[in-house]
Amino acid sequence: MPAAQEPWLISVQDAATTLSPDRRTVIAFDLEGRPTSWFTGGDTFKRSLASEVFGRRSVDGDRRRWRVDQTAADALFDDAIRVAGAAREASRRGDPVVERAQAETLAARLETILAWTPETLAAERERFLGAYAPISILPPDQYGAVVLQATFGCSWNRCTYCSFYQGRPFQVRPSEAFDAHVDAVRALLGRAAAGRRSVFLADGNALVLSNERLRPIVERAGAVFPGRPLAGFVDVFSGERKPEAAWRELRSWGLERVAIGVETGHDPLLAYLDKPGSADEAAAFVTLLKGAGLRVSVILMVGVGGRRYAEGHLRDTSALLRRLPLGDDDVVYLSPFVRHDDSTYAERAAADGLVDLSESERAEQDGALRRAARDAVPGARVARYHIDEFVY
Numbered sequence: 001m002p003a004a005q006e007p008w009l010i011s012v013q014d015a016a017t018t019l020s021p022d023r024r025t026v027i028a029f030d031l032e033g034r035p036t037s038w039f040t041g042g043d044t045f046k047r048s049l050a051s052e053v054f055g056r057r058s059v060d061g062d063r064r065r066w067r068v069d070q071t072a073a074d075a076l077f078d079d080a081i082r083v084a085g086a087a088r089e090a091s092r093r094g095d096p097v098v099e100r101a102q103a104e105t106l107a108a109r110l111e112t113i114l115a116w117t118p119e120t121l122a123a124e125r126e127r128f129l130g131a132y133a134p135i136s137i138l139p140p141d142q143y144g145a146v147v148l149q150a151t152f153g154c155s156w157n158r159c160t161y162c163s164f165y166q167g168r169p170f171q172v173r174p175s176e177a178f179d180a181h182v183d184a185v186r187a188l189l190g191r192a193a194a195g196r197r198s199v200f201l202a203d204g205n206a207l208v209l210s211n212e213r214l215r216p217i218v219e220r221a222g223a224v225f226p227g228r229p230l231a232g233f234v235d236v237f238s239g240e241r242k243p244e245a246a247w248r249e250l251r252s253w254g255l256e257r258v259a260i261g262v263e264t265g266h267d268p269l270l271a272y273l274d275k276p277g278s279a280d281e282a283a284a285f286v287t288l289l290k291g292a293g294l295r296v297s298v299i300l301m302v303g304v305g306g307r308r309y310a311e312g313h314l315r316d317t318s319a320l321l322r323r324l325p326l327g328d329d330d331v332v333y334l335s336p337f338v339r340h341d342d343s344t345y346a347e348r349a350a351a352d353g354l355v356d357l358s359e360s361e362r363a364e365q366d367g368a369l370r371r372a373a374r375d376a377v378p379g380a381r382v383a384r385y386h387i388d389e390f391v392y
């Protein structure tokens, strides 16, 4: 007797369509009909707006991530289109694919998906590069944002471990160029913008600009992508130069969340990393932001400074956490430190004999920081932040 065919599972959501011909495959599409993710055979694949595809797999509790080569990406694109074609056939046959009320919407969405080919999907890369400079990093809560690059790079750009903006000097995008950028992003996202619920002002610390300069940027962002809260990165040493009244003003213009690379509460480690600021300044700055009514994402690194700094990092970061007035709306991110071989950090560590933590020491530090964050800030969310896992 032939095995019974599994029924299709199709979901027609406000901002996405998901197709699952069997329970081993689920493919999601944005409202422009472009595939955004595949779950297949236990692996997850995500496609960026630049049509790069990244795979992810859990092996013995470890997450592995890799960039999919073009041939494999084309095969995934092909598969997505094939599955959409099969969904259309099933729907035309009258299989109970979706409720009657959604049938028309599904038919239109499938036509949008089927208008793509692997070639036109791959060509999205060119459109992306026409709209954006490479996006180096985002905080996890902003992976689904509309990213607008008001500035390029980072105004400091000298932390020894950081390679996000190498070769990209800090620059403010002139206002006409910003307007053209916003228009290009709107065209690139198309209807898929509906699924992006916030606006992230990039790059590294766009919020360092004076409010006078930020005002037209915020207004333009709000005019083109209305109804979305704003977010951005800021560092302690640059953010603290703005008085609370200025942050309050930004709050009134729609800024909702600020992500701060605090990294550690251990001042000697900050100095070793060439990152300006101190634990006292971080505590004062977070207090100021909370006073201005903002939500805060505090980013701490796990494993940075290796064995030499481990004790001081844990002790002083735990102490710093106890001083931060964080609440339910705030997040503490624990970010596993990534040592790039070509970084100044790696060069210095090799020269002065700094030894990395072993896997188990790193896991121990992660657990201890997690407990410290939970104890210090009972309502706040504590989450992992893998800097190499973001896909925009």
Ligand code: SF4
Pocket: 154, 155, 156, 157, 158, 159, 162, 163, 164, 165, 204, 235, 261, 275
């Ligand atoms: S402040 Fe942030 S973005 Fe700038 S160099 Fe340091 S870590 Fe990198």
